[in-house]
Amino acid sequence: MRFYIPFIFMAFCVLHANANEDSTAVDLGGITIMENRLEIPFNKVSRNISVIQRKAIETTPARSIQEVLAFTPGVDVRQRGVSGVQANIGIRGGSFEQTLVLLNGIKLTDPQTGNHMMNIPVPFQSIQRIEVLKGPGSRIFGQNAFAGAINIITELPETKSLNIQGFGGDLGMRGGHVIASLPVGKYKQTLSISHDASDGHWYNSDFKVSNVFYESGYELNDNHEFHAMMGFSDRSFGANGFYTNAFPDQWESLQTYLSSLSHTYRKGNFYLQNRAYWRRNVDEFRLRRNEPEFFTNNHISDVLALEINGAYTSKWGTTGLGIEGRDERIDSNNLGQRDRQFLGLFAEHRVEFLNKFDARAGIYSNLYDEFGWRHFPGAEVGYQLNNYSRFYSNFGMSYRIPSFTELYYEDPSNFSNPNLLPEEAWNYEFGWKIEKNKMRGEVVYFYRFTENLIDYTRNPSDLIPNPNRWTPGNISQVTFRGVETAFQYLANWGGSQAKLRELSLSYNYIDADLVQAEGVESRTALNALTHQVIAGLQAEFLQKLEFTMKGRYMERMALDPYFLLDSRLDYNRLKKLGFFLEVSNITNTDYIEAGFVQMPARWAKVGFMVRLD
Template sequence: MRKTQFTVVLLIALAAVPAAAQNTFRQEVVVTAAAVPVELGTVTRTLTVITRDQIARLPVQSVADVLRLTGAVDVRARGVRGVQTDFAIRGATFGQVLVLVDGVRLNDAQSGHHNGDIPVPLDAVERIEVLHGPGSSLFGADAFGGTINVITRRDAVPASGSIQTGSFGLVAGRGQVGAGHGDVRETLAVSLDRSSGFMVERGFVTGGVSSRTTIGRRGSVLASFVGKDFGANGFYGNAPSHEWTNQTLLAADQRLGSWAGWRVDSTLSYRTHGDHFIFDVRRPSLSENRHRTHAVLGALRASRGVGSRASLTAGVEGGGDWVRSTNLGDHTVSRASAFGEWRYAVRADTQLDASLRLDRYSEFGSAWSPALGIGWWPASSLRLRASTGRAFRVPTFTERFYSDPANWARSEVGAEAAWAGEGGADVFLSNDWTLSATLFGRADSDVIDWLRPTTAERWRTYNIRDVNTVGAELSARRTFPDGSFMQAGYTVLDVEAAAVTQLSKYVLDYAPHSVALAASVALPGALQLAPRLEYKHRTRSTGTSDYALVDLRVSRRFGLYEVRVEGTNLGGASYQEIVGVAMPGRAVTLSLAVRP
């Protein structure tokens, strides 16, 4: 029935397309769907772009909140305001989604649970791009279900800020300032959030700072930090746990010049993540762990045009990850990569791209990641696209070496791989009205999961032979002349893992049905209304659950000032996005913002 409804909606949309519809879709430049920045109209993959204007208008307080707007990203939080969050796309587990900041890898080699520790305050975000499906041919390991790229602001922004207070003892503040002189521009953003929590050992204090220095078009330097101190009651077992994490990212990119028609760019980055975890604050000696991971990466990339219709990009990367841990021990993994991408405009309305990447690991051998895509505009108001590709992921240090009263990893687990494909259509009913539909599938092999035969035994890591996923994504967006907009997203999934005969911790815990609705409406009297609804139907090894979350922001401008009243989970839903981790009920906040 659901598949029939999906098809009917798509056919109606196609039939309603006016032949002369025009749009600016083709000209928007994106950076995540190819090896170099390209116009969105030439992209052969499903790509979601969330702009700074959308972020500013909706009731969101963290990058995790923003990603909920898509309906395609399954945001699974252990707390509000990005305290600790897992991301899943197209049925992939949290470790199978790659997170980037300005194209720099953020995925942590200790544990994928830290991939949500994004060291960029929300005010510093220019936009977020989500590439659906495999991305290993472009970015290497971990890009199974999708890739999330948080892109920071580079312009000299005027000073702005806000303060907020609300339920559960919440006090928060954030601000940003920018300056420029000649070719040099500097943007600085800070944030601080504090809450006493909605239950015992669920309070938190988080803070972040981000600095971006840009020197014309020649290069830029990013320095960012986030620190978190939070109660982790029930996060990893039935105990009042506590955790402290911090992440620092330093990255520099530079255009080195042009030689023989090749434009050469370089990137250098260093990232370090700290994690201090006490399983039971009543008995700290039972299990207390300290971990510190480091990652370095250097890359050279060269690109050039080939004739009037084609372009070629090639590059190399090298780097490594190492951990120093009281539980995991001391380990190092190094890697080297080479990649290339060919893009060819077959005709003015047809784009073909192919990419290939080889990654070589000191511990896990080599992995080839090819990809092929095609996009076709049969009319100015309709784009058809199809793509296929291979993805891979290597195990984290936790999946190989971790041990505590509830978990016992096996060091022999190996890398996992997948082949995936998709086909879809984008329909432009007018300049302001867009529909998209995509069918996709993925065949995984040797997927890493934590399994146990009974609840009385510890979880252990294994490579599962076969996991197959099929699904569909449907989205719609309408904008209005006054800046108001409405958007909706729906994702349906089916994950099969016949080889799993024990209790599964992650692979069989997914959302077969996800709905996301959001709007920003301008009302008389300078009022702004922004509702958001999220519905999830989850299936787990322990059963199923359904819940709906309703958030609302009402705001009014008074010159440079804006007063906002926000409510979250207004329906008071009792829900868990991760098994065993309760989430807060109804909450209300009041904030005052200064915005030029």
């Protein structure tokens, strides 16, 4: 594996930093991980969880959630274009179908296909933080959290504010957002509107993405609180190479609707939350953009869900219970009219004992009308060696039901397979965390044994493009194992004129015993990450300029490795008027992340920010 000079330099800086003492601390202990029942301080969680905070979201050279996640250790983001117009998110070698995405705890699963799970109707600038759970999440969130889960969290401001941003750049990039917060007494509310567009980086790759998001909350009294969300996303894009290279004029248009209403009751040691939500995705896909009569798919998928989650804390620990009911439907000229129902039951308990130990165990039981009851247990144990060092271990079983696309979708490039079985896996994890002074680090080993893994494959051909169709099928047994490491150091070297603020370095390795027939192409599973190196630094100049640089080395099983270097410069980021400059792919790397889409060469954008409080 090749290591580039920026990585060597950043690694040297991190190792040098560890030898110095300073009173500044990398303190994440104040963050509470927002699960649906138990709320656990970050420094007492016995899982590998990455928390991307607001500052990192603002200063990372990125314009979308997808691009920010690309700099997260252990997360594989495979984009089909810039600004996350469409991207697949994998965790620990899992496919995009095996990752669950949530918005404030509400599941954004699309029964049609995981390709649409990142159609999130929230402007990027409205996000306060992102929590990335690596490993099985079925016991916590349900059946789609097979390899991991991503919870996107927004926040209702206490004061009035107006935030405006605009930008433009290469590839015909342009866009902006407006976020207004207008609390009235105990009623808090925020309205966010954003628009991003580009002329595209190659033939038929233009896009337009618009989002509208409204969030409100009302505190009736000390015990009762109501919360509502409504969102709409409209995106259309030229899809050259997205799904097949046989039709360069592919085009797609998507509209996503989301609404939710929740009630939370807290009194003493008791917590109860009831909520209902609805999500609709409208998808029009054409094989020839300007000839809809040649081949057009129209899909409308709906998800309606009800959840009740509660927790009670006593001298024996904290007990969490939950129940969910989901109805998933699709009306499609290709997939037909389909519907399915789920019932999920959750039970878990967490206890601390002997001063330094904590344990958590639970089970998720799922009733699906086609496969009946399935049960998925899991447990965690942690040992706090001292105030700054912690060992932990956990195991759990995960589960995923095939999407409607995997079961029924067919076109000139794809077959369906209505006989697919659900994916199941046993997962084990061992980790060590350290958080001392200015340094934070984590080392993790994980193991996942999967049965009935679903993957699309096709036979080889001497013709270009390959005329054979992709067909989904169950691979009998597959084992993934890997090591994840991540280190962060708040250096604060220098003076008021120039200061090196932060250094970070991570390395992730995944090995899979996938045995592929010679020449057979894989769309998802056989393209998992094997090596991932991410390094970053952040500096400050004249107390007004913030400079962030991040580099990534990515090596997948069946694709050529590549290195990317991105940077961002902010001026007066937290003031009333600020400016920024981003440069992506500084190294001018020639690479492909997903499908057959050749990603763009070096490109840049510049913008302004206005903050009024």
